[in-house]
Amino acid sequence: MSAPRLRRVAVLVLDGAKPLDVGIPAQVFSTRGSMPYEVRVCGAAPGLVAGGDGLSYHVAHGLEALEWAESVFVPGYRHPDRDDPPPAVVDALCAAHARGARLAAISTGAFALAATGLLDGRRATTHWHYTRALAAKYPKVRVDENVLFVDEGRMLTSAGAASGIDLCLHVLRGDLGVAASNHTARRLVAAPYRSGGQAQYVPRSLPEPVGERFAATREWALHRLDGPLTVRTLARHAAVSPRTFSRRFVEDTGYTPMQWVLRARVDLARELLERSGHSVERIAAETGLGTGANLRAHFQQILGTTPSEYRRTFAKGE
Template sequence: MRTITDVKTVAVAVTEGMRHFELAVAYEVFGPAPAAVTGPWYDVSLCGPATARLGRFRLEPDGGLDLLARADTVIVPALADSDEEPPADLVDAVRAAHEAGARVASLCTGAFVLAAAGLLDGRRATTHWAHTEELAARHPRVEVDPDVLYVDSGSVLTSAGKAAAMDLCLHLVRSDHGSAVANTVARGLVVPPHRAGGQAQFVTAPVPARDDHPLADLLPWAVARLDRPLTVEDLARRARMSSRNLGRHFRSVTGTTPLQWLLTQRIRHAQELLEATDDSVEAIAEATGMGTATTLRRHFNRTVGVPPDTYRRTFRARARTTPDPGAPKWSPMP
């Protein structure tokens, strides 16, 4: 896992015709630190030609594409026209940055730049679902997954479109600074603090804009009882519906199953406790409904990528915020 000194500089690649939404997302997440976060933060630069037109906007980057090779993290926003080959100078600069040791992440159709640079060969990757077939056809050595929000392959990351770009950027913050800081950033942007990368790009029904969906009362009720061994039958009984009907509503509202949603909430709560308390892993396993430390370690390692003890050592040293006790402890997204 990277230390904070490895990820302090972020370079956002800019080229003619790039989508301004994804570029703005990257700048909003990695730009000025939220007021509640103290200590080192990201130093963001926009790198590209002297001037670049993004739709109706004209942008003056901070420096040329050669600066990408000096950054710790490089973000490649979406291309406006993915049917054409990406600019050669952009492709070369992104390849050089990765060879120099940068972590490279694409947002939406920025994946075509990474693929052209050869960074996705032999890797699983994604992009906006409307362009996944084209990406697979043009780059057959890439394992294109059309059904996920983002893919983290370590030094190379890709995301689907628009909102998934925000998810990936918050995932990077969470990887670098921990869950509490990422949640602080998300609250400032008024977005869900965490959507797992493996979640489907779209669900059968839109996520309700208000808390008037069929699970509005059930979700906070369940989160308040994560220390208990809840089952699908328990949830269905509380919601006064059949288990099958509950599953349909969960898929519609959260994009996942009841048990997977519960596991995600338990892991998120475990992350918060590891960051904010000195509780033992055994105590955290009990508080999150995992039962035993062995069970918590197995699920935590599989989901987060490191054991709980390693996670605590990494992020307790970086803790720069105290979780807001009045902030929501759950999100309808997994």
Template sequence: MDPRDVRPASSPAPPPAPSVALAVTDGMLHFELSIAYEVFSRDYDLTVCGPGPVRAGRFLLEPDHGLDRLRDARTVVVPGWADVDVAPPAALVDAVRAAHDAGARVASLCTGAFVLAAAGLLDGRRATTHWAHTDVLAARHPRVTVDPDVLYVDDGSVLTSAGKAAALDLCLHLVRLDHGSAVANTVARRLVVPPHRDGGQAQFVTTPVPAPGNHPLGELFPWVMARLDWPLTVEDLARRAGMSSRHLARHFRAVTGTTPLRWLLAQRIRRAQELLETTDDGMESIAAATGMGTATTLRRHFARTVGVPPDTYRRTFRVRATSQPARAGD
């Protein structure tokens, strides 16, 4: 055989990108709409679905398809609804309900929860929205368990978020579910935001996304992230920040909504997730790389925080990395 006739084996084609549809109509909040568009514009097959030219604030948007195409998407995202005193359009409500009935995962950002509630998707579920409107949502939809003290709620096929920065947290959470922590962290770095805030974190955060140099802790966060393998203590963080441990705790609560130790553990867990997804490192190596000392400590904290043992998590995300995520309901 002529060696020139030998062709290299072709690599398997990558799985198609999961589809996301933004459900839009007049009266949407342009900030939340822009967040969703920016996060899902890469790594996804993104479409915008609406009844025609849509005005969001001062912006005029031309959708790709009508609302009927929402049912073809794996994930439907409903941005914030500007005037919660006005019922959302029936066509939007019906289309969102039909998409969920067809198996789509449906997520609302901020007051988009009012659209999901009107569609009956939140009945019997726990949900959230912007803290200023949680009482209204609870009074108008008594079958919904409204939680005013969280950033977002993941109830499987239905997800809701609080306002503004929390909407970004939920979008990054969806990316993490679909593609893993490594991709979600890449998106977060591109947007210059922290890669993860737990959904159960309080909404009342003075500065949820501090810029380096604009806050007393702005220089501390990247310093810690580069040293997660160190056995850092609160005293170490306070010394680096040049303040007392009590002063540090006050700043942490204002910026992150949690304590220094809980924040540090969350970063260690996130790093462990990324290593589990992207490397073949053993548990002892990952424990050392994340500052958790031993595999036993890693397994205990990981299972308590994530809900599954690290070995199970690794197997799950290795499968996701090689196959297209399944539609909800498939």
């Protein structure tokens, strides 16, 4: 019997490439009996590629590997918001896609895919630290900051580095089935599926304010989250009318006052879940969210997970 045809995977290493991002697809799709893949690690040209975090890479292949590949993975790289990929890389990615190749980005590799225009009108994600930068630089891309990865058919993107594992396992499930994906997850000592999205890994749900007009009122509110807070109450503290307060608050934070209060309460609930053994009902009462059902609903809406899953992931050795 002839050996099964190997599926062809290229890992495109750009200047400033992050080591974990490079290693994930190279290891997941390694050629072995249970994994019918051939992997070629390539760059804009063969030779040495300067990486991020003190590492460099010697790649054996140039962009001709993208002509050969059926799947192309683009690992994340440093300074994606200001360093564009070389035109030859953009052209090679477009040509690979036109031939029918699957393009997948890990973390900030999404910027390289966005530079091709192929993400225009599509959903995509990237590391939470860069979601706003991606949306600002490529406004035609529909950036989803809450998910671990996005599958748009032959265009896939993932969040921060470790979510590259989630993306690669998802690709394996589609290529070879659940059993192969689970086998690989065990080999990597990784979860076959992870609960929730990347929103739960962002340190704070509250956005950084653009302006500081109501900084004192926001600080005042943070110490009173367990009590009733309304637009009228907040406006009274700020000594302006509710209408003026609401309009200027959105200008400062990007959220309405009550959206901001809700996110502040969720952040406080996250802290209590991490640092205390309090019940969900007690935490809901102490954060002004009312009931455990309300807390669960808002956690799902804002963080994409449940309080119990969040506690299981982040609790400090209770």
